[in-house]
Amino acid sequence: MNINEGPLTHHPIAEHFEEWSAPVNGNKFLEQLSRHAYRVCNYDAVDENYDRFYDCFGNYGTVHFAVKANAQPHVLKALMAKGAGFEIATYSELRLLIESGLTKDYISKKVNFGQTQKERADIRKALIDGVRNFSTDNIHDIRILNEEIEDLDINNEDINLQIRLFNAEGNRSGEGYSQSFNKRYGVNGGGAMQLAKEILDYDMTVYGFTFHPGSGSEDPSLWDYGIEQAAQLTRKMKEELDIDINTLNLSGGFDPLVPIEKYRDHILPKIEQAYQKEGLPMPEHIDTEPGRWLVANTEVLIGKVSNIKINEDGTRIVTLTTGVSENGTLTGLGLAYDYFILRYGRAERLMKREDVRANIHGRACADFDVLEEDIAIPDELHPDNPLADKVFVVIHGAGAYSHYMERNFWCGITPPMKVDYDDFKKCITSDENYEMALVNSYAERSGLPLKNAMTFITDRTSEKIGAIKGSQIAEILDDPQLLKELGMHLLHTVADFVHDHVAQK
Ligand SMILES: Cc1ncc(COP(=O)(O)O)c(C=O)c1O
Numbered sequence: 177m178n179i180n181e182g183p184l185t186h187h188p189i190a191e192h193f194e195e196w197s198a199p200v201n202g203n204k205f206l207e208q209l210s211r212h213a214y215r216v217c218n219y220d221a222v223d224e225n226y227d228r229f230y231d232c233f234g235n236y237g238t239v240h241f242a243v244k245a246n247a248q249p250h251v252l253k254a255l256m257a258k259g260a261g262f263e264i265a266t267y268s269e270l271r272l273l274i275e276s277g278l279t280k281d282y283i284s285k286k287v288n289f290g291q292t293q294k295e296r297a298d299i300r301k302a303l304i305d306g307v308r309n310f311s312t313d314n315i316h317d318i319r320i321l322n323e324e325i326e327d328l329d330i331n332n333e334d335i336n337l338q339i340r341l342f343n344a345e346g347n348r349s350g351e352g353y354s355q356s357f358n359k360r361y362g363v364n365g366g367g368a369m370q371l372a373k374e375i376l377d378y379d380m381t382v383y384g385f386t387f388h389p390g391s392g393s394e395d396p397s398l399w400d401y402g403i404e405q406a407a408q409l410t411r412k413m414k415e416e417l418d419i420d421i422n423t424l425n426l427s428g429g430f431d432p433l434v435p436i437e438k439y440r441d442h443i444l445p446k447i448e449q450a451y452q453k454e455g456l457p458m459p460e461h462i463d464t465e466p467g468r469w470l471v472a473n474t475e476v477l478i479g480k481v482s483n484i485k486i487n488e489d490g491t492r493i494v495t496l497t498t499g500v501s502e503n504g505t506l507t508g509l510g511l512a513y514d515y516f517i518l519r520y521g522r523a524e525r526l527m528k529r530e531d532v533r534a535n536i537h538g539r540a541c542a543d544f545d546v547l548e549e550d551i552a553i554p555d556e557l558h559p560d561n562p563l564a565d566k567v568f569v570v571i572h573g574a575g576a577y578s579h580y581m582e583r584n585f586w587c588g589i590t591p592p593m594k595v596d597y598d599d600f601k602k603c604i605t606s607d608e609n610y611e612m613a614l615v616n617s618y619a620e621r622s623g624l625p626l627k628n629a630m631t632f633i634t635d636r637t638s639e640k641i642g643a644i645k646g647s648q649i650a651e652i653l654d655d656p657q658l659l660k661e662l663g664m665h666l667l668h669t670v671a672d673f674v675h676d677h678v679a680q681k
Pocket residue numbers: 242245263290291388390391392427428429430465466467468469
């Protein structure tokens with residue numbers, strides 16, 4: 177480990193290119209890449225990243241890993257073994273943590289529900305499973321939380337609420353790669369005071385402050401604004417509302433290209449100075465919620481160039497076999513790209529040129545499938561080059577926020593159910609039809625299109641597979657283990673069905 181570098185500074189796949197590419201049949205490799213991208217994983221890197229992060233911030237508070245960044249069980253288990261905390265944005269992430277062994281006691285102490293605009297059902301299930309730490313920035317969220325606490329007979333005092341603040345002036349964002357969080361998240365100073373009063377009216381209290389400067393914020397001074405706001409509000413809330421607040425959650429946003437020591441050396445003295453200015457001691461707990469910094473270097477994507485077009489205004493459009501449509505939020509995330517061309521069956525590395533620039537797209541037929549705009553590429557990526565589609569690309573830093581499946585199924589963004597109008601009318605009027613529709617919809621998304629076969633499968637489900645009954649289907653999308661079992665069950669049963677009913681005809 178080099179203390180002057182962030183974890184993403186090294187690109188093993190590109191650096192060891194000679195070693196792994198020498199025995200490879202280049203044409204075969206490209207042929208494979210034209211069908212599917214490779215995701216090369218090194219999940220062990222997360223151990224080293226966590227230890228290094230912990231050395232900088234672990235003595236001041238809990239390091240919560242933001243699960244949505246990468247919900248691989250290996251990553252979650254490795255972090256659990258180290259005693260890390262976790263930040264979740266949806267209930268499904270908590271399910272994954274539970275599947276990976278997180279206990280109720282651990283959950284109550286070390287899980288933050290960081291999404292401030294939550295679904296009631298998620299709040300309820302999270303409370304039942306032990307979550308007590310919630311971030312919030314709006315009264316609707318607090319009202320729902322309060323209703324669920326009352327209904328579940330949970331003591332209001334056990335709930336730790338952190339108010340999420342703006343990360344910069346007005347709705348200007350921090351300058352990380354991610355979007356302007358302030359357009360949607362956070363409150364300003366006056367808004368925070370108002371919210372605190374409403375929280376007190378609900379017999380709850382404010383436990384801490386948080387803010388997020390934008391994912392991949394290279395410059396540590398992007399935390400300054402939030403820190404100053406938190407210090408001022410800590411003083412004001414004590415003076416005006418008699419609330420003692422001793423937690424500051426710095427959230428995530430750390431850029432994996434930057435050594436974490438650089439953030440520590442700027443942020444910790446900044447906190448001391450800002451709190452001192454308000455006549456306050458350092459907060460007792462300085463928590464963090466890193467996502468990208470801990471996992472970006474755990475995965476590398478390898479795809480192939482499909483096409484290069486030059487627009488009238490000279491913009492080059494490079495289309496790859498992988499992109500947002502297959503691999504989640506790759507857009508504008510500051511990933512690094514290396515290009516290799518195949519000549520005479522052997523791959524060689526291409527040099528990027530700052531004066532040759534392109535927009536990099538995935539396969540979906542829409543502008544939104546853009547990984548990067550206006551980035552340096554090698555000049556060989558030109559439509560006149562007869563080898564232009566014999567280029568493959570290695571995308572570094574894809575360990576964070578690049579899992580399409582996770583985002584859809586695991587991280588709670590369950591795709592809408594697919595039903596036709598007649599089925600829709602039926603399924604909203606009866607539980608049985610609803611379950612059936614859910615199975616059909618799942619099957620269709622899994623590439624199992626035979627609707628009648630699905631009906632047949634559902635009919636047989638309860639007798640054939642003890643673990644999954646028709647009545648449980650509604651829970652299944654929240655439960656990775658059951659989902660896996662159901663998936664396998666569907667595949668086997670469709671195979672049986674086809675064998676029995678189609679193959680014999
Ligand atoms: C509340 C919260 N905490 C932590 C994170 C993790 O951020 P990052 O991956 O940039 O460290 C996010 C990401 O959006 C977030 O919304």
